Amino acid sequence: MAHVEISTDSFQQTQASVSRRQLISGLFNVVGLLVILVATLVLLALVIQLVAQGAPRLNWKFFSSFASSDYNEAGILAPLVGSALVMLVTAAIAVPLGVAAGIYLEEYAPKNWLSALIEINVTNLAGVPSIVYGLLALGFFNQTLKLGESIVTAGLTLALLILPIVIVTTREALRAIPSLLREAAYALGASKWQVIWDHILPYSSGSILTGVIIGLSRAIGETAPLITIGALTFIAFLPPSPVKAEFPFISFEWLQAPFTVMPIQMFNWVSRPEPEFQINAAAAGAVLIFMTLAMNGLAIYLRYRFRKGVKW
């Protein structure tokens, strides 16, 4: 092998170039960490700001009182109940519809223009601004279908809003199931639906649940589409109870009741000029952020657990 002579000069040059480039690379490492740190600090600052500002109001009275023009008396009972009921309607519509659509697109849809159209629509709907759903609710549910400014309108609107999230996570969950499982079930004579219902869905239900929780946490914080349908901000009563003493024990009157939800109550308090109401807003925000963070945290934890537990 021929021996190549390297002059000390060029060797030093190379060495300098390497260490310079390594330094720049190392600097970027620091910059990247800083960016991550900033994001974390923002999250912390937000939570701390809300809790610190809202602390004087975060007591039992705040949770058990209705809205009031006196900032000391005002509470979040009506929006808490409202949020819970709206979420119930949203989940009751979005989960079956979204999971069914996801199953269709992943397992059944033939490769033709119609399936392509549905797929494009799902992607597109995910990008439609939330307030546009509010306009749909105002023009269609409220004016055309005459559902009014009610819990059912709000639930429907938010269900449509989170439908793409549920569909996409359902598809991903189904795709993650190995085809071995399908083939085994088919080999035993199961029909397509039996394969899906008895085998694929039970295995993917965990991941689907994660997507549903993330979708619902998005819906619970959504304000804009409910403002357009005119969700009231001053409600001093609860919707009729869904459980009744006499037969048939269940009533659906509450579906048609006017309502308010947490984010709308918070928005209303933020936009008041009196600084005292900002404290109420902060307290409502702290409750809201606790709910969404808890839901998101649960989803992240579930996903982590399922990923760890499943070994195909």
Next chain:
Amino acid sequence: MTDPSLPSSKVAQYTQKKATRELQEWLIQAVLFLAGFSCVATTIAIMYILISESVFFFQQISIWEFLTSTDWSPLFDPPGYGILPLVSGTLTTTLVALFVAVPMGTIAAIYLSEFASAKLREVVKPILELLAGIPTVVYGYFALLFVTPALQWLYAPMGPFLSGRFPDLFPVELSGFNMLGPGIVMGLMITPLISSISEDAMRAVPIGLREGSYAMGATRLQTALRVVFPSAISGISAAYILGISRAVGETMIVAIAAGLQPTFTFNPLESAATITAYIVQVSLGDLPYGSIEYQTIFAAGLTLVIVTLVFNIIGYFLSRRFRETY
């Protein structure tokens, strides 16, 4: 094929069973198809509502006035129906948001994909996800009562000097409602979106490309910027476009913190209204169904949908144009 050894009654029973099963399967498939089709129905309903209400609007207001006039004051007398002030507000807040989100999101993505250890990534990704999950009304509160006061404090010492030099550009004092604060917060909000999609795109780049680059003596950063980033550009550009479309459609942050006065300006230090904020403002009042003011929000909504649709289509073609297949 039927087995000759089976009695014919048994065969008939099986055929019967098979027929009911096939019918059942067909029914299930039909129901599932309808569920899938509900997405198409939603899109159709959205477009129908927006267009039908806007048609009434454009019967009274010319499209020319709507697109070129710089006066948007439908609730005042005399009313003005030019969408440009709302568009300028939307574009300005979006630009401010992008100035924050694109560098932060890209750096975070490069860092998480190329530099961070697997352990750190496991911790950081959930934090970013939580950041993306915070309700926008809370971000609005944050913009109005935390970021804007902080900006005012920062701006106070240089305000008089700057406004002395450029009185048209810089106010003496930063107003409590401006587009800068909500823009920055919006940028923080879409940073996780951009970083997570970009990171996915970069991690999809095959390891062989990186190894080739390292073998040529490149550092981590050089590999990230000159090999991984260009290879993942389709996914990254899609992330940027999604971020833009998210910022354009963002409602509550700007409705709370940017002020609600439609002003034709591109100066982020001034207060202005966006398309979305205007819709909120009108919805808060009591507007009679069918009035021209009621219809303005549908015309504004249609503009919004068209703008976001254009961005989505650009994103689609960008990601197709630069798609690399491995």
